[in-house]
Amino acid sequence: xAGVIQSPRHEVTEMGQEVTLRCKxxxxxxxxFWYRQTMMRGLELLxxxxxxxxxxxxxxxxxxxxxKMPNASFSTLxxxxxxxxxxxxxxxxxxxxxxxxxxxxxxGTRLTVT
Amino acid sequence: DQQxxxxxxxxxxxxxxxxxxxxxxxxxxxxxxxxxxxxxxEGPTFLISISSIKDKNEDGRxxxxxxxxxxxxxxxxxxxxxxxxxxxxxxxxxxxxSEKLVFGKGTKLTVNP
Numbered sequence: 001x002a003g004v005i006q007s008p009r010h011e012v013t014e015m016g017q018e019v020t021l022r023c024k025x026x027x028x029x030x031x032x033f034w035y036r037q038t039m040m041r042g043l044e045l046l047x048x049x050x051x052x053x054x055x056x057x058x059x060x061x062x063x064x065x066x067x068k069m070p071n072a073s074f075s076t077l078x079x080x081x082x083x084x085x086x087x088x089x090x091x092x093x094x095x096x097x098x099x100x101x102x103x104x105x106x107x108g109t110r111l112t113v114t
Numbered sequence: 115d116q117q118x119x120x121x122x123x124x125x126x127x128x129x130x131x132x133x134x135x136x137x138x139x140x141x142x143x144x145x146x147x148x149x150x151x152x153x154x155x156e157g158p159t160f161l162i163s164i165s166s167i168k169d170k171n172e173d174g175r176x177x178x179x180x181x182x183x184x185x186x187x188x189x190x191x192x193x194x195x196x197x198x199x200x201x202x203x204x205x206x207x208x209x210x211x212s213e214k215l216v217f218g219k220g221t222k223l224t225v226n227p
Contacts, residue, residue, distance in 0.1 A: 004157070031213055042219035043158070043203065048212075056212060091157050101146055101207050103215060105157030 002026070004106035006092050012112045018080040021090050021109045024073055029096030033103060034067055034077050037089045049075065082113045117141045118206050120218035128226055133191040135221050137204030140185065144206040148215065149178060149189050152201045161202075162189070165209070194225045 005024040013019055025032045033048040047057040049069045057067070064083070069075040079086055089110050093103040119138045127133045137147075145166035150158035164171040164178045164187065171178050177190045191198055201222045205215040 033213075043217040045214055045216075048214065050213070056214060093157070095213065101148065101209075101213065101215065102160045102163070105150075105159065107155070107157050 004092055004094055004104055006090075006106035006109050008109060009107065010110045010112075012114065013082055014114055015083055016081045017113075018078065019082045019086075019111060019113075021077040021092075021111070023075045023077070023092030023106060025075070025092070025094030026096065026104055027073065029094035029104070030072070031095045031103075032069060032075050033093040033095075034075070035091040035093065035105075037091060037108070043091070046077070079111075082111075084113045087111055087113050115140075116218075117144075118204055118216050118218040120202075120204055120221050122221050123219075124222040124224070126224045126226060127194050129196055130193045133189075133194045133198065133223055133225065135189040135191075135202050135204075135223065137187045137189075137218055138185060139187075139206050141206070141208075141216075142185070143208045143211070144216075146207050146209050147178070147180065147187050148205045148207075149176075150203040150205060150217075151198075152203060152220070158203055191223075194223075196225050196227050199223055199225050 007022045031050045034046040037043045046059045047067045052069045067077045089108045091108045093105040095103045148163040149161040151161045152158040162176050180187045201220040203220045204218040
């Protein structure tokens with residue numbers, strides 16, 4: 001079975017450019033999570049969806065960040081405009097088994113903003 | 115304010131010995147805890163979990179202990195193997211609440227041959 005798929009794996013962009021990160025959750029999972037990992041803050045939740053609906057976006061740092069989940073098999077995290085402090089590894093995770101809190105993570109996208 | 119704390123950034127042990135990774139939490143609403151393992155350039159993978167109705171859960175070489183009164187949990191790996199070298203994250207959530215997991219910052223375990 002395919003796990004969570006993220007693309008691209010690496011992204012290098014210049015400050016001010018738009019960045020779009022993509023995620024395909026595990027088929028059948030109904031919750032999707034976007035995390036950001038930095039040395040300073042560790043692994044922090046940005047936003048999560050349940051049945052394609054955003055449930056909690058309190059972790060989104062500012063209006064430059066937006067996320068969508070147009071259907072059960074695809075989600076995007078967009079940063080516009082990007083800034084050097086957005087450099088981090090961004091993970092997508094999904095979960096779906098009732099009563100289970102296990103989340104399955106993708107391999108991450110390493111974003112570098114110069 | 116960190117609700118889940120892993121105070122040891124790193125730990126080094128000899129192959130075959132026990133590895134003990136610690137985690138403290140401050141939110142008394144947390145009642146379900148998970149450990150994840152992360153290799154470089156990969157996403158975290160689920161390892162073992164424990165509900166607050168238990169004080170111990172075991173899976174092969176991995177055992178998690180929960181001390182609710184101290185708001186402390188630990189992961190024991192016995193015997194440790196070089197392949198266990200990774201970053202270990204502790205996570206917590208409140209059952210019946212949202213699905214959000216709150217993660218610690220991780221402990222890097224190195225198992226020396």
